[in-house]
Amino acid sequence: MANGKMYDVAVIGAGMFGSAAGKYLAAAGLETLIIGAAEPQNWQTHQGVFGSHYDEARITRIVDPDPYWGELAARSIEQYPIIEEQSDIKFHHAVGCLRVSPLQENGESAQQHCMKNGDQQHAEYKVLSGEETARQFPYFHFPENVDAIWEESAAGYINPRKLVQAQLKIAQHHNAILRRETAQEIIPENDGIKIRTREGQIYLARKVLLAAGAYTKFLLRHGDELQTHPVQVMLAEVEGPSADMPCLIYMLKNHPQIEDIYLLPPIQYPDGKWYLKIGAFPHHLQIAKTENELKNWFQHEPSDEETHATKQALKELMPALKVLSYRVVPCAWTYAPQTQPYIKILEKEDIKGRIAVATGGCGRGAKSSDAIGKLGAELLMG
Numbered sequence: 001m002a003n004g005k006m007y008d009v010a011v012i013g014a015g016m017f018g019s020a021a022g023k024y025l026a027a028a029g030l031e032t033l034i035i036g037a038a039e040p041q042n043w044q045t046h047q048g049v050f051g052s053h054y055d056e057a058r059i060t061r062i063v064d065p066d067p068y069w070g071e072l073a074a075r076s077i078e079q080y081p082i083i084e085e086q087s088d089i090k091f092h093h094a095v096g097c098l099r100v101s102p103l104q105e106n107g108e109s110a111q112q113h114c115m116k117n118g119d120q121q122h123a124e125y126k127v128l129s130g131e132e133t134a135r136q137f138p139y140f141h142f143p144e145n146v147d148a149i150w151e152e153s154a155a156g157y158i159n160p161r162k163l164v165q166a167q168l169k170i171a172q173h174h175n176a177i178l179r180r181e182t183a184q185e186i187i188p189e190n191d192g193i194k195i196r197t198r199e200g201q202i203y204l205a206r207k208v209l210l211a212a213g214a215y216t217k218f219l220l221r222h223g224d225e226l227q228t229h230p231v232q233v234m235l236a237e238v239e240g241p242s243a244d245m246p247c248l249i250y251m252l253k254n255h256p257q258i259e260d261i262y263l264l265p266p267i268q269y270p271d272g273k274w275y276l277k278i279g280a281f282p283h284h285l286q287i288a289k290t291e292n293e294l295k296n297w298f299q300h301e302p303s304d305e306e307t308h309a310t311k312q313a314l315k316e317l318m319p320a321l322k323v324l325s326y327r328v329v330p331c332a333w334t335y336a337p338q339t340q341p342y343i344k345i346l347e348k349e350d351i352k353g354r355i356a357v358a359t360g361g362c363g364r365g366a367k368s369s370d371a372i373g374k375l376g377a378e379l380l381m382g
Contacts, residue, residue, distance in 0.1 A: 006192055007033040009380060010205035012183045012219065013212035015051045016160060016366055017358050019167035020373025021209050021380075026174035028381060033203055034171060035195065036212075038180045039161075043299060048182055048198070049215050049291075050298040052331045053160035057264045057277055058366035059247045061097040061155040063118035063125055068340055072368035074121040077154045079370045086173075087166035095265060096246035097155035098137065100148045102253040109147050110251075124153040139245065141319055143253070150246075157247055157264055160366050167370070179203070183212070183219060186355070193354060208355045209380050211373065214332040216359040218291045226342060226360065229285040229333045230297035234310045235275035237324040238266050250317065257309045259283055263317070275327070280310045281363070285333075294332060302328035336360030341368075343375050356380040 011022045014036020026032040039054050040046035060077060064070040080092045101110045109115075109127070118125055128136065128148040136150070168178060181197040186208060188194075195203045210216050217223040245265035252258055257280075264277040288294040307328055314321070336342035342360035345353060358376025365372060 005204065007031045007177075007203070007205040009033070009207045009209065010035060010193070010195055010203060011209045011211055012036070012186070012195070013210070013216070014164070014168065014178065014180075015211070015213050016053050016164055016361070016369035017213070017373045017376065018209075018211035019164045019171065020370045021211055021358060021377040022176050022373075023167045023171040023174070024374050024377035025209075025381070026171045026176035028377070030381075032171065032174075032176040033205060034168070034176055034178045035181055035183050035197065035203065036178075037182045046299075050295070050332070051213060052333070053164055053366065055329075056159050056161065056269050057157045057267050058160050059097060059156075059249065059262055059264065060092070060158050060367035061099075061151050061247070062121045062123035063097075063099060063114050063149055063151050065114050065117070066339070067117045067120060069364055069368065070117040070121050070123075072341070072371040074123070075371035076368045080154065080158070083163070083166050083170065083370065087169045089162050089166040089169065091159040091162035091166060092154070093156045093158070094154050095156040097151045097249065098133070098148055098246050099151070099249045100133065100142055100146050101251040102143065103145045103147060107145075111147065111149055114149060118149070118151070123151055125149050125151040137246070139242075139318055139320065140248070141317060142250075155247070157267075158367060163366075163369070167373075186210075186219060188354065206354070207380050209358060209376050210355065211358045211376060213359060213361070214288070214294060214334045215291065216334065216357060220357070225337055227335045228288045228294060229335060230288050230294065231279070231285070231331050231333055231363070232302055232306060233277060233279040233329050233331055234307065234314070235269070235277055235327040235329060236314060236321070237326070238274050238276050239322065239324065240274050241266050241268070252313070255313075257282055257306070258313060261310070261313050261317070263314075276321070278310060278314050280306065280313060282306060288332065297332065298330045300330070302330070333361065333363040334359050335362050341365065341372050341375075343372065343379060345379060353382075
């Protein structure tokens with residue numbers, strides 16, 4: 001049922017990109033509607049959509065092999081204290097980030113491009129030899145022929161749940177309207193865009209920003225440039241926090257299944273337990289071609305092969321770690337061409353200039369979500 005109100009803009013998706021975009025659009029004085037489902041209470045019985053920000057920790061850092069991602073991260077990190085102050089919600093924890101990689105065959109660093117990009121964004125980091133890394137971080141076990149980039153200052157992790165809460169709180173302070181529904185169909189009309197939700201409501205807006213994460217592809221119906229990759233992460237329950245453990249990105253050498261792993265220090269989750277989180281980037285990513293395939297992934301049993309490989313990688317990395325239990329959690333990455341965010345105005349004649357897209361986190365978007373949301377908002381505003 002339509003209420004007849006015509007919003008200036010509607011943002012489809014209330015996750016990391018959508019909440020940021022909605023904040024910037026509302027702050028610009030536009031009548032802004034944000035449509036996005038709430039987090040499921042029971043994953044196994046849930047019949048709707050899922051998000052990948054239902055978590056307590058994502059790594060944030062500036063140093064990156066891709067200069068574009070480094071710049072987006074720097075822009076977003078600069079906004080973290082402002083978002084925390086305006087929302088009164090703390091989500092950023094500056095524990096540092098260690099980036100470790102095997103040396104090249106000639107003994108030189110394989111991370112020169114990361115250092116160059118870090119320098120361009122004025123990142124604060126040190127380069128450590130393998131011996132220095134072992135002395136400073138004795139709980140990690142690396143091969144001899146490695147070096148590390150130790151990024152301090154604002155590097156560390158963010159709580160994605162709380163960042164989204166903060167962005168939505170600020171957006172609503174600027175009079176944005178949040179509707180906890182799921183967009184089903186986007187219908188261009190002469191005087192605006194009609195949005196039909198699965199809950200049976202119809203909303204009208206002059207312009208629309210699609211920022212629905214992995215589900216953007218399915219709403220577009222012609223988003224062939226986008227690929228949705230189901231992935232999984234592992235939570236290793238430990239006894240408690242670690243005072244000095246940083247986040248870690250570790251490039252493996254000649255591993256048959258995994259290109260690299262990332263790890264976050266022990267963090268307390270909503271169940272009261274402390275978990276060390278580890279994720280693996282496999283050589284071959286799966287693809288979810290339909291929404292039903294994606295739903296099945298979020299409700300499926302984890303991959304035994306990938307789970308075993310991740311456990312083994314953690315044991316080799318931290319041989320003295322005492323793990324009380326393991327949990328495997330499903331996630332999804334949306335990839336776009338050039339492994340960069342997909343931010344564009346749709347050019348079909350009936351919607352030209354009226355519908356924009358902001359998606360494609362490529363497994364790296366959480367830390368940079370504020371900048372990506374802002375780009376999507378600015379593009380829609382022209």
